[in-house]
Amino acid sequence: MPGHKQGVFALRRPYMLILMTVIIGIMAGLMRTFELRLAWEPALGLMKSYHPSSISLLVFSVAFTVLALIVSRSAPPFKGKRVAAPRQIPIYLTVDTLAALALIFSGVMDIYSNREDVQALITGEGVPAMGTASMLIFAVLSLFAGISVILIARAASKGVLGRAYGFYMTVPVFWACYWLILDFSKHAVNPVPLSYLYEMLGIIFTLLSLYAAAGFFFNLPRMRQTLVYSILGGFFSLITVLGLVMYRVLWGIWPVDNINWSDFARFVFSMLHLMCTVYIVRGQKFDVYRTHHKENENKSAPAEANS
Numbered sequence: 001m002p003g004h005k006q007g008v009f010a011l012r013r014p015y016m017l018i019l020m021t022v023i024i025g026i027m028a029g030l031m032r033t034f035e036l037r038l039a040w041e042p043a044l045g046l047m048k049s050y051h052p053s054s055i056s057l058l059v060f061s062v063a064f065t066v067l068a069l070i071v072s073r074s075a076p077p078f079k080g081k082r083v084a085a086p087r088q089i090p091i092y093l094t095v096d097t098l099a100a101l102a103l104i105f106s107g108v109m110d111i112y113s114n115r116e117d118v119q120a121l122i123t124g125e126g127v128p129a130m131g132t133a134s135m136l137i138f139a140v141l142s143l144f145a146g147i148s149v150i151l152i153a154r155a156a157s158k159g160v161l162g163r164a165y166g167f168y169m170t171v172p173v174f175w176a177c178y179w180l181i182l183d184f185s186k187h188a189v190n191p192v193p194l195s196y197l198y199e200m201l202g203i204i205f206t207l208l209s210l211y212a213a214a215g216f217f218f219n220l221p222r223m224r225q226t227l228v229y230s231i232l233g234g235f236f237s238l239i240t241v242l243g244l245v246m247y248r249v250l251w252g253i254w255p256v257d258n259i260n261w262s263d264f265a266r267f268v269f270s271m272l273h274l275m276c277t278v279y280i281v282r283g284q285k286f287d288v289y290r291t292h293h294k295e296n297e298n299k300s301a302p303a304e305a306n307s
Contacts (some may be wrong), residue, residue: 176203
């Protein structure tokens with residue numbers, strides 16, 4: 001943007017921000033893998049307190065968070081009411097659609113894993129327990145959130161974001177709220193926060209990113225907040241997924257029992273969708289609503305003709 005000062009660490013192209021997040025996230029994911037190998041107690045399902053590998057990853061994550069805050073200062077100010085279509089629409093639309101399909105897959109898997117309770121509920125033979133009912137509600141929210149993301153991606157690729165799509169943006173926000181509540185309840189009795197810290201941070205920043213991005217649909221844009229939340233959400237989601245996957249690749253077993261494929265799919269959604277958000281926020285040319293320009297031109301044309 002003309003007149004906007006770029007910081008020393010400013011990355012002017014969106015793919016540079018995405019590449020930075022992915023590369024550093026892979027490094028952190030590898031550190032997480034060795035942390036699980038060295039500091040994880042499989043019998044207890046807990047992380048050893050104050051282990052050097054845990055401290056190293058924590059310091060590394062804090063340093064990246066500071067870097068993300070510095071980089072976010074280069075976000076240009078928002079001066080328009082609607083975003084223009086990105087240049088590389090097929091790539092953006094394909095990646096965000098894949099993210100949405102991963103989210104839909106997680107909902108389908110949650111329903112499938114509780115299929116007996118679903119069948120009993122449909123036939124009227126019984127009512128599922130509170131925990132199962134919460135998971136089924138979350139599964140339905142995942143399906144609707146995935147569909148909403150696809151609709152939002154198609155609208156963004158056409159440059160028609162506005163209040164009409166605000167409802168579709170609020171669905172993923174409520175979904176992320178529900179995800180945070182369920183994940184917190186799952187780890188509430190865990191006395192070692194480092195056991196689930198990066199997983200929880202991935203969910204928290206996913207929620208914050210979705211919430212900040214929703215402001216663009218209601219003329220309440222938050223450029224810097226959306227950018228930094230998306231970067232951090234993608235980063236911590238990448239740590240969570242790669243830490244487990246690389247452990248499996250290197251040692252042939254999962255570090256924890258009962259790997260939840262639905263959770264895997266949700267973190268894959270966070271990684272892909274938040275990187276698409278970075279691309280939209282940092283790569284778009286935000287301009288005044290184009291229809292507004294046309295209306296002004298139409299109004300000024302008769303005035304000039306009369307003069």
